[in-house]
Amino acid sequence: VNEFELIARYFDRAPLDASVRLAVGDDAAIVAPTIGCEVVATVDMLVEGRHFLPDVDPEALGHKTLAVNLSDLAAMGARPRWALLAGALPRNDPAWIDPFARGLFALAAAHHVSVIGGDTTRGPLNLCVTALGEVPAGTALRRDGARAGDDIYVSGSVGEAALAIAATERRTHLDAATLAHCRGRLDRPLPRVALGLALRGIATSAIDVSDGLVGDLAHVLERSRTGARIDLARVPTHPALAQRRAGSERTLALACTLAGGDDYELCFTAPAAARVALAEVARELALPLTPIGTVCEGGGLVVLDEHGVPLATLPRAFDHFAATA
Numbered sequence: 001v002n003e004f005e006l007i008a009r010y011f012d013r014a015p016l017d018a019s020v021r022l023a024v025g026d027d028a029a030i031v032a033p034t035i036g037c038e039v040v041a042t043v044d045m046l047v048e049g050r051h052f053l054p055d056v057d058p059e060a061l062g063h064k065t066l067a068v069n070l071s072d073l074a075a076m077g078a079r080p081r082w083a084l085l086a087g088a089l090p091r092n093d094p095a096w097i098d099p100f101a102r103g104l105f106a107l108a109a110a111h112h113v114s115v116i117g118g119d120t121t122r123g124p125l126n127l128c129v130t131a132l133g134e135v136p137a138g139t140a141l142r143r144d145g146a147r148a149g150d151d152i153y154v155s156g157s158v159g160e161a162a163l164a165i166a167a168t169e170r171r172t173h174l175d176a177a178t179l180a181h182c183r184g185r186l187d188r189p190l191p192r193v194a195l196g197l198a199l200r201g202i203a204t205s206a207i208d209v210s211d212g213l214v215g216d217l218a219h220v221l222e223r224s225r226t227g228a229r230i231d232l233a234r235v236p237t238h239p240a241l242a243q244r245r246a247g248s249e250r251t252l253a254l255a256c257t258l259a260g261g262d263d264y265e266l267c268f269t270a271p272a273a274a275r276v277a278l279a280e281v282a283r284e285l286a287l288p289l290t291p292i293g294t295v296c297e298g299g300g301l302v303v304l305d306e307h308g309v310p311l312a313t314l315p316r317a318f319d320h321f322a323a324t325a
């Protein structure tokens with residue numbers, strides 16, 4: 001048994017349903033899409049030192065490698081169905097590969113995703129997942145549907161993952177409990193798949209917050225040819241960020257809250273008429289959906305501070321580990 005057959009052994013598992021006609025073991029996999037559905041496809045690459053820290057727990061990394069792709073499917077309102085994994089690994093180390101595979105397959109099982117193929121090679125650690133999902137034809141959530149007057153929402157809270165990176169890089173200090181919470185957000189993000197499905201037919205646009213709230217929202221505004229005003233005070237974040245009101249601590253908090261990456265919440269727009277329906281979705285999913293502003297005809301993206309004064313400059317979209325990469 002050569003080392004790549006050994007690696008393949010960890011990733012060759014039975015498909016979860018009959019939609020997979022042919023899985024690992026041939027030149028390519030064959031899947032049968034659901035009649036009346038469109039296939040939604042996405043790919044994401046994670047590179048050591050750029051997207052994750054070298055000391056990351058392999059089980060958490062297995063989880064996150066798939067989670068970031070499922071988050072993109074969630075942002076499209078798609079139901080995840082199938083995934084393929086390609087990876088470069090520096091060494092054939094079962095003590096690393098086993099927990100990595102466990103983390104990946106646990107999240108796959110939780111979302112009923114079959115892993116239908118993969119490839120491995122030796123090289124600097126680099127992981128790439130292709131995820132495929134389905135939506136009933138014509139119902140996908142896109143970035144280009146926001147309309148002037150729509151409310152802008154964000155799910156859950158933003159900024160904690162970036163705060164964890166700041167603390168790890170000793171740019172700030174957190175108490176042990178807050179650090180553990182924020183590291184959890186960074187290392188084990190929960191893709192908002194159920195929310196994406198619930199938003200079909202309600203939201204006019206959606207995006208997942210992977211690079212930072214203002215940067216990702218700007219993509220929606222650009223594609224929708226609209227502007228927006230959001231209220232800083234309404235952006236849901238952790239008390240450890242909300243409490244930082246002055247000086248460099250405030251600058252750090254603004255950067256984490258508005259431009260911190262890796263939150264994997266959904267930012268979406270919906271007409272005012274959808275408020276009751278969205279309150280019901282939030283209740284059913286036990287997930288806060290917070291209105292943070294309004295889509296405008298134009299004027300770019302304006303963030304109003306606690307006094308209603310526009311911020312002169314917006315923190316830039318988060319550049320993963322820019323200082324160390």
Ligand SMILES: [Mg+2]
Binds near residue numbers: 071072075207208210
């Ligand atoms: Mg995305």
